[in-house]
Amino acid sequence: MVDVNEEGFFEHPEQWTREIASQIAADDGIDELTPQHWQVIDFMRKEYFAKGTGPTVRVLGKTSGVTVKDLYLLFPKGPAKMAARIAGIPKPKGCI
Amino acid sequence: MTRNIVILGGGTGGTLTANRLRRHFDHDDVAITVIDQDDHHVYQPGLLFVPFGLAAPDEIIRPLQRQLHRHIEFIQADIDMVDVERDTVVLPGGREVHYDVLIVATGATLALDETEGLTGQGWMSNVFTFYDLAGAAGLHDALTEFQGGRIVVNVVDMPIKCPVAPLEFCFLADWYFTQRGIRDQVHITYATPLDAAFTKPIAAAALGDLLTEKGIELVTEFNTGSIVSTTDGPGALVGYDGREVPFDLAVVVPLHSGAAYVGRSPGLGDDLNFVPTNQATLQTMAHPNIFAIGDATNVPASKAGSVTHFEGEVLTENVIRFLEGRELDATYDGHANCFIETGFGKALLIDFNYATEPMEGHFPAAVGLPLLKESRLNHLGKLMFQSFYWHGLLPGRDIPLIGADMPTRGKHRPTTKTNHTTQQGATR
Structure with missing residues (x-):
């Protein structure tokens, strides 16, 4: 049992496991998480626990080692939100 | 010393x-x-x-x-x-x-350089920003000459200065072309990376309704990857997801x-x-x-x-x-207060802070300027503010009756919780 909100974002990131991530990705149309996917997912979790919110697409493109173009190939439905869901962290605040 | x-x-x-x-x-x-x-x-x-x-x-x-x-x-x-x-x-x-x-x-x-093609061939002839003085002046000339076609107003990504300004630009463009008698010749599109017209749900709904009312197309979750433009022909915004928004005139709020x-x-x-x-x-x-x-x-x-x-x-x-070596005062609450120009001599007012989103009611108390509703009074407030800016705000004077803390008197709290609704216990 994990708690998610109505948009599918985790309420409690500590409930996340790598197996659950693969399952969420599959539900979202990503059949297999490649090492590049994992690079982004691990980066997002690291950022979340360090800063309290996940990074925006722009910050991901600058700091994750994956370009924004490639981020969209990896997570076609919008990298920040899709990767945050798979990484088991709340929706990035980013925008006010 | x-x-x-x-x-x-x-x-x-x-x-x-x-x-x-x-x-x-x-x-x-x-x-x-x-x-x-x-x-x-x-x-x-x-x-x-x-x-x-x-x-x-x-x-x-x-x-x-x-x-x-x-x-x-x-x-x-x-x-x-x-x-x-x-x-x-x-x-x-x-x-x-x-x-x-x-x-x-x-x-x-x-950060103009961070968006591919933004300062390309059409820059300052059919691709502009109004976020600096040169761009705003250039755009004035371009609008004067504009006889019809597609105008797109695009926010590349957040955060930006004055997040309501691009919406105000859309509303004023609707008014401007109506005055010139060619509104039916002009298609206005607002393309935003957000999933709605604005970030805060109650205001987003009100502003979204205004866009619809004024016949302005809303394109959401659009992340501009590049801008294709020529000196005098049509161009297009190209999203990272492959979607394209064509334009004859693009008004872009660049990355900050x-x-x-x-x-x-x-x-x-x-x-x-x-x-x-x-x-x-x-x-x-x-x-x-x-x-x-x-x-x-x-x-x-x-x-x-x-x-x-x-x-x-x-x-x-x-x-x-x-x-003086004393403990700091931890009281800034994120208070923001914005007039939103909606055209035809009217404006909305929103007032919010870190914890409370914009809601309906009156500001700063039960008798005051209407919140989240179009009114002429708000438009006058916006116009009068410029004088206060030079003579009151910059010299460091306080606004009578309005302090740093967000006022709550006069606000109508929604009866149902609309922000951050959660569904506990859902399983995967």
């Missing part, structure tokens, strides 16, 4: 803080220095009106130094870097300015970053050159004697003049407390 307060940036936050601190401290005790790269001060809310001929460029620009109290030293120079360990600002050529307290007030800058010197100053800024800052005290994470205000910070409030204004009260108090 005289202590030095150095303020980087002479915009809204730098100027009002310098003037407030100058009034508090004796000249012999504290010297105040403002450093800015140029000597003009633009009334930024006025930029919205320039494209529509509702304000002329020379009406919204004034000499910067003249807005500062005469006992404030002004240095016109670029900033090379801040050495946070040595309490020193380094200027080009190696000149050093030492400080006891530093205030970062250098705002946000437009903090000032470049922040990136050159080890330990001062984040990945976008904004300065990590305590959202309640405005002390930076970089060093206890460095504070920040306004668009330069990373606090989760709008990058808007009203935020800067309200922050100014808390910041001034905290700089005083810091120099």
Whole structure:
């Protein structure tokens, strides 16, 4: 049992496991998480626990080692939100 | 011994803080220095009106130094870097300015180069921004000549200064072309990276309805990857997801970053050159004697003049407390207050803070300006504000009846919780 909100974002990131991530990705149309996917997912979790919110697409493109173009190939439905869901962290605040 | 307060940036936050601190401290005790790269001060809310001929460029620009109290030293120079360990600002050529307290007030800058094709062939002929004076003036000429076709207003990504301004631009464009009698020849599209017209749900719904009412197309979750343009033909915004939005005239709000010197100053800024800052005290994470205000910070409030204004009260108090060795006052609540011009002589007003989103009611109390509703009174409020800006806000005077804390009297709290609704216990 994990708690998610109505948009599918985790309420409690500590409930996340790598197996659950693969399952969420599959539900979202990503059949297999490649090492590049994992690079982004691990980066997002690291950022979340360090800063309290996940990074925006722009910050991901600058700091994750994956370009924004490639981020969209990896997570076609919008990298920040899709990767945050798979990484088991709340929706990035980013925008006010 | 005289202590030095150095303020980087002479915009809204730098100027009002310098003037407030100058009034508090004796000249012999504290010297105040403002450093800015140029000597003009633009009334930024006025930029919205320039494209529509509702304000002329020379009406919204004034000499910067003249807005500062005469006992404030002004240095016109670029900033090379801040050495946070040595309490020193380094200027080009190696000149050093030492400080006891530093205030970062250098705002946000437009990062035009970060969007592929933005400054391509059509730049300043059919691709513009109104976020600087040259762009707003150029856009005025382009709108005057515009006889019909597709106009797209595009926010590349958040955060941006005054997040409502692009929406106001859409509303004013609707009014402008209606006045010219060619509204039916003009297709207006608003393309935003957000999943709705605005960030806060109640306001987003109200603003979304206004877009629909005015026949403005809303394209959401659009992340501009590149812009294709020619000098005189049509162009297109191309999204990272492959979607295209065609245009004859593009009005783009570019990516924003903090000032470049922040990136050159080890330990001062984040990945976008904004300065990590305590959202309640405005002390930076970089060093206890460095504070920040306004668009330069990373606090989760709008990058808007009203935020800067309200922050100014808390910041001034905290700089005083810091120099006196007292505990800081942690009371800035994220208060923001924005008039949203909706065209045809009307405007909305929204008022919110970190914890409370904009809602309906009246401001600042049960009798006052209507919130989240179009009214002529709000439009007049917006127009009158410019005079208060130069004569009240920048000199550091308070607005009668309106303090830094967000007022709650007169607001209608929604009966159902609309923000952050959660569904506990859902399983995967």
